[in-house]
Amino acid sequence: QTATIALVNQKGGVGKTTITLNLAGALATQGFRVLVVDFDPQANCSFGLGVLWNDIEASIADVIGYEVASGATRTLPEVVRPVEYHPNLFLAPSHLNLAAAEMTLHNALGREMKLDKALDAVRRDYDYVLIDSPPSLGLLSINAMVASDAVLIPIDGAFSLEGVRQLLNTRKGCAELSRHPIHVLGGVLNRQRLNTANAAAIREMATALFGKRMFKTIIPERTAVDGSTAVRFPVVFSGMPEADPYHALADEVAALVGEL
Amino acid sequence: QTATIALVNQKGGVGKTTITLNLAGALATQGFRVLVVDFDPQANCSFGLGVLWNDIEASIADVIGYEVASGATRTLPEVVRPVEYHPNLFLAPSHLNLAAAEMTLHNALGREMKLDKALDAVRRDYDYVLIDSPPSLGLLSINAMVASDAVLIPIDGAFSLEGVRQLLNTRKGCAELSRHPIHVLGGVLNRQRLNTANAAAIREMATALFGKRMFKTIIPERTAVDGSTAVRFPVVFSGMPEADPYHALADEVAALVGEL
Ligand SMILES: Nc1ncnc2c1ncn2[C@@H]1O[C@H](COP(=O)(O)OP(=O)(O)OP(=O)(O)O)[C@@H](O)[C@H]1O
Ligand SMILES: Nc1ncnc2c1ncn2[C@@H]1O[C@H](COP(=O)(O)OP(=O)(O)OP(=O)(O)O)[C@@H](O)[C@H]1O
Ligand SMILES: [Mg+2]
Numbered sequence: 001q002t003a004t005i006a007l008v009n010q011k012g013g014v015g016k017t018t019i020t021l022n023l024a025g026a027l028a029t030q031g032f033r034v035l036v037v038d039f040d041p042q043a044n045c046s047f048g049l050g051v052l053w054n055d056i057e058a059s060i061a062d063v064i065g066y067e068v069a070s071g072a073t074r075t076l077p078e079v080v081r082p083v084e085y086h087p088n089l090f091l092a093p094s095h096l097n098l099a100a101a102e103m104t105l106h107n108a109l110g111r112e113m114k115l116d117k118a119l120d121a122v123r124r125d126y127d128y129v130l131i132d133s134p135p136s137l138g139l140l141s142i143n144a145m146v147a148s149d150a151v152l153i154p155i156d157g158a159f160s161l162e163g164v165r166q167l168l169n170t171r172k173g174c175a176e177l178s179r180h181p182i183h184v185l186g187g188v189l190n191r192q193r194l195n196t197a198n199a200a201a202i203r204e205m206a207t208a209l210f211g212k213r214m215f216k217t218i219i220p221e222r223t224a225v226d227g228s229t230a231v232r233f234p235v236v237f238s239g240m241p242e243a244d245p246y247h248a249l250a251d252e253v254a255a256l257v258g259e260l
Numbered sequence: 261q262t263a264t265i266a267l268v269n270q271k272g273g274v275g276k277t278t279i280t281l282n283l284a285g286a287l288a289t290q291g292f293r294v295l296v297v298d299f300d301p302q303a304n305c306s307f308g309l310g311v312l313w314n315d316i317e318a319s320i321a322d323v324i325g326y327e328v329a330s331g332a333t334r335t336l337p338e339v340v341r342p343v344e345y346h347p348n349l350f351l352a353p354s355h356l357n358l359a360a361a362e363m364t365l366h367n368a369l370g371r372e373m374k375l376d377k378a379l380d381a382v383r384r385d386y387d388y389v390l391i392d393s394p395p396s397l398g399l400l401s402i403n404a405m406v407a408s409d410a411v412l413i414p415i416d417g418a419f420s421l422e423g424v425r426q427l428l429n430t431r432k433g434c435a436e437l438s439r440h441p442i443h444v445l446g447g448v449l450n451r452q453r454l455n456t457a458n459a460a461a462i463r464e465m466a467t468a469l470f471g472k473r474m475f476k477t478i479i480p481e482r483t484a485v486d487g488s489t490a491v492r493f494p495v496v497f498s499g500m501p502e503a504d505p506y507h508a509l510a511d512e513v514a515a516l517v518g519e520l
């Protein structure tokens with residue numbers, strides 16, 4: 001049974017991409033077959049896995065209907081590619097023109113379900129599908145949620161908590177149109193300076209919003225994580241201690257998914 | 261002569277809001293009259309200056325045409341309010357429904373110039389107008405650029421450099437429609453861990469993109485800056501050493517604006 005999880009938060013820079021990459025890597029090293037869908041026109045997930053969009057001929061933008069190269073749309077299996085970092089890890093890359101595809105989506109029939117329908121062709125091949133989304137609550141993030149069984153919400157500070165109520169409302173709206181439930185897996189604290197007053201305050205505010213659905217795993221602020229972005233090699237593959245929180249997060253996710 | 265500057269980068273979380281708040285504070289304490297325009301529906305600038313949008317009756321969303329409370333649109337002077345942190349600092353607050361206003365903007369005549377036209381009513385009252393924008397290149401960020409004399413581009417890491425070419429292209433497109441030039445004031449490095457290999461690599465990549473237009477001031481990663489977000493009191497007002505880079509940035513900005 002495949003579990004599809006969307007990383008969402010309209011607040012920018014909370015760690016949606018970094019957690020997608022490292023959670024995917026942790027699940028892959030634990031033996032699960034994982035597909036990462038980069039559904040952000042910034043294509044940071046693709047970049048973070050060593051793929052530059054000018055290296056690729058077709059991307060997720062082609063799948064949801066925007067003609068790029070040849071004018072024809074593609075199916076998802078055609079654009080999915082293996083990732084060199086682990087044999088269990090696969091990527092549906094993004095491209096800048098996913099932003100233009102979002103514009104054309106606005107007038108499409110069933111515009112909220114394009115990604116959900118496209119994923120039907122591949123879901124059975126994977127244990128997990130992780131979808132990275134852009135910093136907004138537009139049609140791309142809505143498609144990511146409608147395509148998912150659950151959402152994971154990274155939080156890094158006070159600003160990122162401000163929009164959570166609106167995000168949960170949008171998730172609720174998505175669940176009403178979706179063919180399947182969309183659970184809230186929970187909130188996960190990222191970039192925390194452990195044992196500071198600020199971290200305690202953020203944790204308190206987040207717990208007030210998420211209650212029991214607050215992940216126990218907290219991802220600390222770590223230089224090595226930030227640095228791994230620049231060298232396009234997710235820290236989870238490095239064997240360094242900074243990888244540990246992502247393995248702990250993977251364990252928690254697997255346990256929660258089991259209960260859905 | 262008023263200088264209007266937009267903080268832009270479609271990459272999320274690079275520090276657009278934090279730099280807007282602290283640069284505005286630094287300019288205000290140096291004797292300049294400063295208006296902060298919060299043009300992001302997340303309203304983080306408003307939150308960061310101690311204003312919650314349910315405290316206010318009207319916001320920038322009303323000015324650009326979306327009827328909130330009474331159904332009437334407002335003028336900018338009606339929504340601008342003083343900020344308690346400094347007598348030289350004023351705010352045009354945002355509201356969640358700025359996102360809905362962006363949707364109605366799509367079909368409006370002169371949709372890219374709404375903010376530029378609205379600012380005409382107040383510009384003369386200020387030395388600086390700083391506009392915070394959302395993490396996207398949609399109509400809100402385009403309005404922010406068309407309304408500005410110059411753009412300031414925060415960079416925090418490799419992901420945020422990826423989209424700079426597209427951002428500069430969009431700025432060029434905005435300059436072609438605007439009634440006045442829109443300069444690139446430059447890129448400013450934020451959240452840097454000084455004296456690390458990663459910071460050196462980011463600096464090299466950023467300088468390759470911005471050339472001479474790279475700010476000399478580098479804003480380091482500081483716990484106190486992050487913490488100031490949660491307590492809604494920008495660090496520049498605290499008198500702590502973490503405020504120094506923002507004063508240095510204000511000096512550089514004032515010098516560059518003088519040459520425009
Ligand atoms: N635990 C961490 N410690 C240190 N740096 C981190 C950590 N997690 C993420 N970062 C850094 O924070 C920045 C923002 O993270 P990321 O790009 O993953 O956020 P995002 O939510 O995907 O952003 P966007 O909203 O633009 O999509 C990146 O430069 C990344 O390297
Ligand atoms: N120099 C710094 N040191 C430590 N933390 C910082 C620094 N600058 C910004 N931050 C923190 O980084 C986070 C992102 O910054 P901010 O919200 O200002 O970015 P943004 O570009 O406005 O994000 P968005 O794209 O969502 O509008 C905030 O939680 C802020 O507290
Ligand atoms: Mg991202």
Ligand SMILES: [Mg+2]
Pocket residue numbers: 276277278300304392393394
């Ligand atoms: Mg912001």
